[in-house]
């Protein structure tokens with residue numbers, strides 16, 4: 001059985017974990033989810049819609065703050081009770097801590113930075129970048145439970161329309177697990193959705209010409225209600241923040257729509273966005289590699305095409 005840890009914010013299950021759940025369900029076999037927190041029962045049931053047949057809920061006031069150690073206790077109990085052979089996490093600051101703690105507690109193997117999952121003769125295997133991100137290698141485990149931390153946004157949260165049986169598990173927290181206290185939580189201020197959660201991403205590359213060129217990407221993203229992403233070339237040049245970098249050494253994203261403005265489509269960029277629903281590329285070079293895998297391509301200058309596209313979208317919405 002495969003168990004997927006689902007994070008939640010403000011009563012809503014996060015897309016990263018749901019993507020891992022949907023991927024696990026697509027491989028077949030029994031798949032369950034686990035939600036840990038306080039006041040999370042209502043949110044947990046939604047896991048059925050992404051492929052979980054059972055969702056284990058550990059709901060306790062002591063689990064209100066998103067601290068890792070109490071979650072390790074909760075997961076240990078669920079893994080032991082359910083006999084889960086695979087335990088999967090979508091990478092985040094919290095999940096990385098919980099996965100590492102669980103691996104230590106269960107004396108289990110943990111593969112991290114996983115970008116794909118598959119079955120080999122019924123046994124879980126994973127892919128991850130290696131050797132400075134120059135190759136993708138197959139990785140496995142020598143014992144169970146197999147624990148994996150999947151790169152953020154690697155899988156799309158595909159709805160399956162199913163329902164899950166909710167099973168409550170009591171929280172039995174160790175004394176030392178409750179010794180830490182959350183003093184303050186601060187959230188990064190942003191006007192739109194993050195690239196991990198956005199349904200629409202407008203990504204900019206060197207073809208935007210200068211940092212100011214990103215205004216074109218921002219305007220189009222604003223019109224579409226999406227987020228702005230970037231290539232490594234422009235992040236390295238300091239045009240846009242690293243948190244928006246998509247690709248092998250950045251984030252993996254899978255929005256419904258990915259619009260690439262002045263991006264050549266290097267393999268290291270492609271691996272981070274190829275699972276997007278529809279890919280639209282605007283590039284002045286008809287031979288740019290991105291046109292080989294884009295669903296729609298526009299050969300033209302971004303400064304001509306992007307503002308017209310934004311205007312068309314705004315007019316449609318008005």
Ligand SMILES: Cc1cc2nc3c(=O)[nH]c(=O)nc-3n(C[C@H](O)[C@H](O)[C@H](O)COP(=O)(O)OP(=O)(O)OC[C@H]3O[C@@H](n4cnc5c(N)ncnc54)[C@H](O)[C@@H]3O)c2cc1C
Nearest residue numbers: 205206207231232233247248249250262264269284301302
């Ligand atoms: C180990 C390693 C890891 C890497 N990791 C990543 C990663 O995570 N993410 C990533 O993105 N890259 C990564 N790279 C870099 C990658 O190989 C490419 O160099 C990078 O993606 C190129 O970015 P770009 O498309 O913005 O720039 P370029 O390759 O320079 O492409 C710019 C494109 O813009 C077009 N253009 C120019 N002017 C205009 C205009 N006015 N209108 C329309 N089109 C125009 C050009 O025709 C060109 O196709 C990595 C490389 C290595 C070696």
